[in-house]
Amino acid sequence: MSCEAGGFCADEHRRRVAALQRGMTADGIDALLLTTPPDVFYVCGFLTRFWESPARPWFLLVPATGDPVAVIPAIGAPLMRRGWIADVRTWDAPDPRDDGVGLLAAALREMLPPRGRLGAPMGAETHLRMPQADLARLLALIAPATLVDATGALRGAREIKSEAEIARIRAACRVADAAFAGVGDFAGSGRRLDDVFRDFQIALLREGADWVGYLAGGAGPDGCEDVISPADGRELRRGDVLMLDAGAVKAGYFCDFDRNFAIGGPSDAARRAHAALHAATDAALSAARPGMRACDLHGVMARALQAQGAAPLGGRFGHGLGVSLTEWPSLSPLDETPLRAGMVLTLEPGVEVAPGRIMVHEENVALRKDGPELLSARAPAELPALD
Template sequence: MRGFEQAEFEARTQRAQKLMETAGLSALLLTTETDVRHFTGFLTRFWESPTRPWFLIVPAQGNPVAVIPSIGAALMGQTWIDDIRTWSAPDLQDDGVSLLAETLNELTPVDGQIGLPDGHETHARIPLADLERVRNTIGPRQVSGDQGILRQLRMVKSLAEIAKIETACGIAGRAFSRVPEIARAGVALDEVFRKFQILCLEEGADWVPYLAGGAEQGGYTDVISPARPTPLADGDVLMLDTGLVWDGYFSDYDRNWSIGSARPETRSAHARLIEASDAAFELARPGATAADLFHAMNTVLTRDAEGTDAGRLGHGLGMSLTEWPSLIPTDHTVLEPGMVLTLEPGIAVGDKILVHEENIVITEGAPRYVSPRIGPEVIEL
């Protein structure tokens, strides 16, 4: 099923309002694609255009109110939101500032605190000068942080959200299984990237916002470079890591292949990566922490080898390619049923690295793979 039942958006709003009450917030002010979509279901690729700001206000009581450019009115009108206020954007003199300020003044008490997400992994999608103008127009109301409310709400997914992520992961799995059709010695890496995106679309992706990877002798140097037109060669390890989207939700996992016979050190490093993600998977139950999963993997990875510069060994996954929590030693987020995580161990092999990634969902009991878990063997192409 595309989209969500209206009851789901109502429940999200009520959950937010309960947290706002505890936090002493009179409203949430949301400016980013994912935060606005969390409460509305407003799904469009138009956010790719940085020109226009979009705002959603979640008041202490009642339904969210959209303050958006008129170009979005028809689409927002198809969501459950019925209070939609628009201006003709872009307006170089007043790009929604007055309309936003008026709406905040109407919806919040004069001494209200308005929560704008300001913590880790957030940004405010509004020109800073305009944010300052809003602050000056709504005083003595204050714009403060959201005290992590959006993080808390978005980090635990509903069954309907998990089903979408699982659909995206299934599409990626079918695309990965067809890589032997497109990759072999002699094919340029940028051609593999292009054709892999085609496979993702053929298998049902709505779009493919993210594809990274590498292919060098015995591993790769990093995992964020764009593909170059270098032909795959015998002895290369090819890695493809895709974030494809189905109905607004991401998959995010990778696969490795050896071009020709895999070297013994490639085989053992790959097996070690699987051992590491298995170790985290075993622990990944309610009550364990993000740090626990990091340590489970890191212990396996550093037994007699070195890690990578990635900075973490996995993360949350949902409407964004990467979300809270981070699998790092200092993230003590306690796992809850409904969290969707990537397990992403990396290991150094000589001067190269290998990275493996799977996607799992935390349940009441044992976790579940939403990516089709693979075995320790490296597939040879």
């Protein structure tokens, strides 16, 4: 990845590494081990869909000072070497005798003091993408160095987006804006939900998505039963509310927002639910400022819904967004993370329209010093109707 080919310049990545290293220093971490697609992409600009194969682990090491070291399967070497990381070490994976663990331990011994602290993300919303048995083997090889939680350093860096990152998320949002504008061309009474899902993915690709990393939604009388099910062959009927939730990917960055459509004229209940959600999002757009906590912004939306007489859903009303479809923080009553300028967030209030029927409304924003900048085109105040 070069600047010219749509990649970021090395400067951008060096700033990210510096941010990680500040957090590592604060937490006394001597080296950071990253293993997941978003984390490796974030540091290296290494973008591939090959992660879909669980066969091979990939390792990225960030030392407390100096440049990262990539310890990766040989199949990834040409792509990694086109990026800014100079130290790329490879093995022929998969290797049942030693799938990179020895090579990784050798690289770590160069970075870690004898009783050093190897950080890895171990907290909320993280996992280690490597076999658990190999992790145990690695820790035995680097002992007496120990494994410590580096979620704080990772979050601290990834939560704040650069202008280059915000531009990519905005580009992904524009793809979805354009695709949503054309939903009336293929969705309506009598159309099968699975065909609508397929056509919507085609629309996202036509509007410039590199791929469609996520699509969810549903349809039912006045709202969906849930928002994570795959589409089935049920036909849309008048009285349904159709919801489509798009995670289009553009140059490695996601958008994540939904739109609702009434099939035929909406019922009063659906119209009121949509109006309440729109008002709650307006309230969040007015109120959000750096220094608030994530739970405070949840409270703004929950109170706005209640003021409209709507029944707020449990759970969170939004989250971070960027190299993953969802990132820290959670706009939930339990998340006290301070909001900071540079965060990109979804505002996603939800209501129960009737027992077992829900409606969710979502926008994507970049939080600026003086409030949120919309990255998605603001949804219409009135629930739009399709024939």
